[in-house]
Amino acid sequence: MFGLLNVNKPPGPTSRDVVNRVQWLLRQSGSKAKVGHAGTLDPIASGVLVLCLGPATRLIERVQQMEKRYVGTFRLGCTSPSDDIELEPTEIADAPIPLLAAIEAALPPFTGQIEQVPPAYSAVKIGGKKSYERVRRGEQVELKPRPVQIYGLEVVRYEYPELQLAIRCGSGTYIRSLGRDLAQSLGTGAVMSELVRTAIGPFALADGMPGKSIEPEMLQQHLRSPLEALPCHPRREITDIEEELLRRGMPIDGAIDGEEAAAVDQHGALVALLQPKQGQLWPSRVFVAG
Structure with missing residues (x-):
């Protein structure tokens, strides 16, 4: 088994459960x-x-x-320790009830690269221990x-308090924190009541394998090429001799456009990642056992 699975995780189980x-x-x-x-989803x-x-x-x-793309639902006018x-x-x-116009006007400062404080109930490590573990033991954290990238943010629906x-x-963004901070900028609070991750790069929700009851035959049926993790990498088809060299950690002749390329065999299967160095192509990672 060498590839990727796009699973539609239901609410309830943890990512580790799947x-x-x-x-x-x-x-x-x-x-x-x-x-x-490749990226945790909360229960x-x-x-x-x-x-x-x-x-x-x-x-x-x-x-x-x-x-990453999400649709997050928040309940305004309240707070919780876990956000x-x-x-x-x-x-x-007596929480204020923001107008839709006020909410939309508050969105621009939360786009681009912003500074975000993760929730106390998160897996961020402090002194080698996860923050939520410390909080549950009664410790103050x-x-x-830290900087996160928000590429786009827009209102889908607003019916107070929802x-x-x-x-x-981008990676590392806490949607709970985003809702919390947006609400604070409006003079109120918010808790996240629902979250759906609709896409990671080319992996879309509509194409996901049902995650409620994963059966053995589903794994092979839904297995996707590992090359889908490298959508922007140029491809370099290699010969059997070149594949053997790469397996042994040796370079092959040639050049590529850019800093890295995907070496594929004559059947289109991923063999290695290549990087140019000293006029040759060296394997930075090899995916086929030698």
Whole structure:
């Protein structure tokens, strides 16, 4: 098993639960392929969860770097320690009711590169321990703001107290924090009540494998080429001799456009990533066992 799975994760299970299910099915079939996911979805969230199987686990970082699309639903006029409904929200007394025009006027400062403080109930590590683990033990945590990229932000629907936003963003963005900070700029609070990830790069929700009940035959049916994790990489078709050299960590002759290319065999299968160095092409990662 060498490829990617686009899973439509339902609300409830964690991302690790989905990985464990696929891993168990592979073990039952006799496969020892590794499985990893390219971007966590919280238990209350649903939508696109990309799994990387076998050697494709070495491409997880490439998928994580792709643009992500979400539809987030927020309840205005309340707050919670987790910034979502995982913990019981507290209503804000006499909370203002923002007009739609005010909400839309508040969006531009939250686009582009912004500074964002992750939720206290998050997997961000402090001193080697996850923030939510420290908070649940009663510790006070103070997370530092960090830069995230918001490519697009618009109102989908607004019927107070419910606000629904469409978000296009980069890696590391916390949608809970985005709703919290937007509400604070309007003089109120918000908790995220629902989140759907509709796409990661070329992996769209409409093409996702149902994640409620993953069965063995579904894995092969929905397995996608690892090259889909490298949509902008030029392709370099290699010969059998060149493939053998790359397997051994040796360079091959030639040139490429750009800093990196995908080496594919004569059947179009990914073999390695190539980088130019000293007039030759060297393998930076090899995906075929030697």
